[in-house]
Structure formats: C-alpha cells, structure tokens
Amino acid sequence: MPDNIPTTTCSAVLCRYDEIALKGGNRMRFENQLIANIKKVLTPAVNLHLIRVRGRILFRFDELPEPTITAAVAKLKKVFGLASFSPGCLIESSLEMIEQTALSHFQHTYSQLSTTDRGSISFRIRVRRSDKQFPFSSNDMEIKIADQILKNYPNLNVNLRNADITTGVEIRKEWTFVFSEKIQGPGGLPSGSNNGALALLSGGIDSPVACYMVMKRGCPLHFLTFHSYPYIPGESVDKVARIVNVLNSYQLNGRLYACNLAESQKVIRDNCTAKFRTILYRRLMMKIATNLAESLNLNAIVTGESIGQVASQTMANLNSINHVTDLLVLRPLVGMDKVEIIEKAKRVGTYTLSQENCPDSCTVFAPNRPATTSQITRLEQEESKTNPQDLLTGSMANIKQISV
Ligand code: ATP
Ligand code: MG
Numbered sequence: 001m002p003d004n005i006p007t008t009t010c011s012a013v014l015c016r017y018d019e020i021a022l023k024g025g026n027r028m029r030f031e032n033q034l035i036a037n038i039k040k041v042l043t044p045a046v047n048l049h050l051i052r053v054r055g056r057i058l059f060r061f062d063e064l065p066e067p068t069i070t071a072a073v074a075k076l077k078k079v080f081g082l083a084s085f086s087p088g089c090l091i092e093s094s095l096e097m098i099e100q101t102a103l104s105h106f107q108h109t110y111s112q113l114s115t116t117d118r119g120s121i122s123f124r125i126r127v128r129r130s131d132k133q134f135p136f137s138s139n140d141m142e143i144k145i146a147d148q149i150l151k152n153y154p155n156l157n158v159n160l161r162n163a164d165i166t167t168g169v170e171i172r173k174e175w176t177f178v179f180s181e182k183i184q185g186p187g188g189l190p191s192g193s194n195n196g197a198l199a200l201l202s203g204g205i206d207s208p209v210a211c212y213m214v215m216k217r218g219c220p221l222h223f224l225t226f227h228s229y230p231y232i233p234g235e236s237v238d239k240v241a242r243i244v245n246v247l248n249s250y251q252l253n254g255r256l257y258a259c260n261l262a263e264s265q266k267v268i269r270d271n272c273t274a275k276f277r278t279i280l281y282r283r284l285m286m287k288i289a290t291n292l293a294e295s296l297n298l299n300a301i302v303t304g305e306s307i308g309q310v311a312s313q314t315m316a317n318l319n320s321i322n323h324v325t326d327l328l329v330l331r332p333l334v335g336m337d338k339v340e341i342i343e344k345a346k347r348v349g350t351y352t353l354s355q356e357n358c359p360d361s362c363t364v365f366a367p368n369r370p371a372t373t374s375q376i377t378r379l380e381q382e383e384s385k386t387n388p389q390d391l392l393t394g395s396m397a398n399i400k401q402i403s404v
Contacts, residue, residue, distance in 0.1 A: 012090040082185025122159035189218035197300035198293040206304030208350035213332035
C-alpha cells in the first residue's frame with residue numbers, strides 16, 4: 001500500500017479482458033503476455049507494480065501528473081487483449097478513506113464536464129465487496145457514498161440503469177480501488193500470443209486494415225511493400241513507412257522491407273501477354289513474400305484482398321495468385337465491402353494517410369484490359385517466356401529494410 005495515498009490523482013489502473021477469460025489451461029500464458037505488453041507500453045514513463053486480481057489485472061503506480069496519465073490512457077487504448085480499463089485511486093480499505101476518495105473522485109470527474117452538461121447529469125455508485133469482513137455490505141456502501149455526493153450536489157439525480165457518471169468502488173482486504181471511468185480497449189488477443197506473419201502492405205486503404213485485423217488476433221507483423229522506383233516516386237515508400245508507424249502503435253517493432261520490382265516488371269512487360277501483366281506481378285510478389293517470410297521464420301502471409309474488388313481479385317485470379325505459395329495466406333477482408341473497410345480504416349487511424357495520392361507499384365505498365373480470369377497452366381506458359389528463377393533471385397536482391 002502506498003504511504004502517501006492521493007485522493008484525486010490517479011494512482012492505479014484496472015485492466016479488464018474478455019476473451020482471455022474464456023481460455024482454459026492456456027489462460028495464464030495469454031494473461032502474462034498481456035501484462036508484459038502493458039508494461040512495455042507504459043514503462044519507463046510509469047513506474048508500475050503489478051497486483052493480480054482474479055479475471056483482471058491491476059497496476060499501481062507512483063503519483064503522476066495529469067499529462068502522463070493522459071498519454072498512458074492513449075497508449076492503453078491500443079493494447080490488444082484489453083476489453084476495457086479504468087484509471088483510478090488505490091487506497092486503504094477504511095470507511096472514512098473510501099467515502100472521502102469516492103467523493104473527491106466523483107468531484108474530479110464532474111468538474112471535467114462542461115458547465116451546460118453539469119446541470120442535468122445523473123450518477124450511480126457501484127460497490128463490489130470481496131472482503132466479506134468489511135463491516136458494511138455493498139448496498140450499504142453504495143447508499144453511504146451516494147448520500148455524501150448528494151449532500152454536496154443536491155441537484156443531481158441517481159440513475160441506477162443509465163447514469164452519466166458511474167463511480168466504481170472495489171473493496172478488498174488489502175486495498176480499495178475507486179474509479180469513475182470505464183474506457184474501451186481494442187479487444188482481441190495480446191500481441192505475441194499468436195505466431196508472427198509477413199504482411200503485403202501497399203499505400204492503399206485495404207492492406208493496413210487487413211494488418212490491423214490480423215494483429216488484433218495476437219499475431220505480430222513485419223511488412224513488405226513493393227515499389228517501382230523510378231517509375232513511381234520514392235515518396236511511395238515513405239508513405240508506407242508512415243502507415244507502418246501507425247500500425248506499430250498497436251504492436252512493437254514491426255519491420256518494413258521494401259522491394260524494388262521495376263526491373264522484373266520490365267521483363268514481364270517485354271515478354272508476356274499484356275492482359276496477364278497484373279496477375280503475373282502478383283504471382284511474383286507472392287513468391288518473393290514467401291521467400292522473405294521463410295527467411296524470417298514467419299509462417300503466414302497477410303493481404304488486403306477482397307473477393308471481386310478489382311480484376312486481380314476475382315475468385316479465379318485469387319486462386320492463381322495463391323497457387324505459387326505453400327504458406328498460409330490470411331485475407332481478413334475477403335468478405336468485406338469497400339465502405340466497411342473505409343469505416344474501419346478511419347477507426348484504425350490509417351485512412352488519412354492512405355488517401356494521400358501516390359501511384360502503386362501494380363499500376364506501372366498496367367494493361368488497359370486486365371484479364372479477369374486466368375488458368376494456371378496459361379500463366380505458367382507466360383512465365384516461361386521469362387526466366388522465372390532469375391526474376392525471383394533478382395527481385396530478392398532488391399529488398400531493403402527501411403527504418404521506421
Ligand atoms: P486499395 O485497394 O485500397 O487501393 P490495396 O492495398 O488493397 O489498396 P489492391 O490493388 O487491392 O491494393 O491490392 C490487393 C492486395 O495486394 C493489397 O491489399 C496488398 O496486400 C497487396 N499489394 C498490392 N500492391 C502492393 C504493393 N505495392 N506492395 C505490397 N503489397 C501490395
Ligand atoms: Mg484493395
């Protein structure tokens with residue numbers, strides 16, 4: 001228990017999870033991963049001490065200034081595995097202390113409301129008492145605290161079903177936690193609780209969303225982008241690097257690899273039937289991605305493909321692209337409409353960046369009428385007009401890691 005117990009300043013955060021709670025024998029592993037991830041994003045700004053509570057995680061920290069708390073809250077909103085969390089005060093379990101803290105905590109939350117909102121708000125007190133030795137029941141405590149608040153704010157209403165402010169009090173033998181805010185986390189599973197994958201990331205709207213969805217299931221990602229410098233400007237890689245920065249705010253240390261495909265695209269342009277160009281580029285991209293993923297020990301590839309979105313994403317063409325790899329290819333957007341993807345991109349925070357106008361590698365030497373269907377034997381025939389192994393080796397030599 002801290003010696004100097006602050007009454008209004010936040011001194012702890014209670015973290016809740018949903019899906020991890022459903023895990024059987026593996027639950028501890030997921031919980032430990034979540035704890036490690038929270039520690040990584042909050043340390044060193046915050047000096048954390050972990051307190052395990054069944055089904056939830058409580059972190060106590062030294063008294064902190066408001067801006068540090070605000071920054072910590074922003075970071076926690078991006079920690080996968082967190083269903084919700086509440087910053088609050090950790091105090092000793094005495095009646096006087098609980099009443100006093102709950103009141104000052106409520107006052108603090110109330111003072112942050114705009115003056116127009118303040119007149120008509122309602123509140124409720126929720127007490128959870130795990131310490132059955134504590135002399136007052138949960139219900140008694142709720143009434144006692146509400147009375148204190150009503151004494152100070154006689155115009156407020158109590159609303160047990162749908163209150164504007166809910167002050168929560170969790171009473172245990174060793175400590176009591178008081179909070180007034182329940183902030184939504186991103187859900188999902190903690191980053192690192194599943195295997196890693198390599199994502200094919202363009203500067204478009206779709207692939208960043210696909211990355212987010214796979215990352216949300218606990219898979220840390222590294223990223224591979226293709227460009228065609230000097231046929232498209234060098235800024236296209238810079239744009240992807242900025243998208244990676246946003247995605248890395250949900251995970252740690254995802255690396256970005258950039259592969260210059262221009263020379264290989266010229267060979268395909270000069271030797272293969274025009275209408276198959278895009279699909280041949282895509283097959284080559286998939287081969288390169290497979291090689292890189294294997295060299296990085298990653299067992300899956302992620303793309304932002306969605307059935308029927310463009311000519312290269314008809315069922316037949318998706319199959320032709322898929323055919324060149326033995327790795328698992330995750331396509332989390334496969335059944336999503338563009339409007340749904342855009343909506344999600346806005347929430348993830350990549351939409352504005354994706355909107356910046358920049359040509360994509362696949363548009364270089366693109367045919368006017370790309371084939372919407374393709375047979376694998378026909379594509380293999382086209383590829384045999386080049387030296388496919390040389391194209392792959394040459395492209396692999398054109399991969400560079402980009403600092404993000
Ligand atoms: P949008 O459809 O919003 O323009 P996109 O990234 O989905 O963006 P598509 O042409 O639909 O672009 O490409 C389908 C998928 O192929 C992408 O989601 C991505 O996974 C991969 N891809 C396309 N172009 C590139 C590229 N230049 N670098 C890496 N991956 C790419
Ligand atoms: Mg797309």
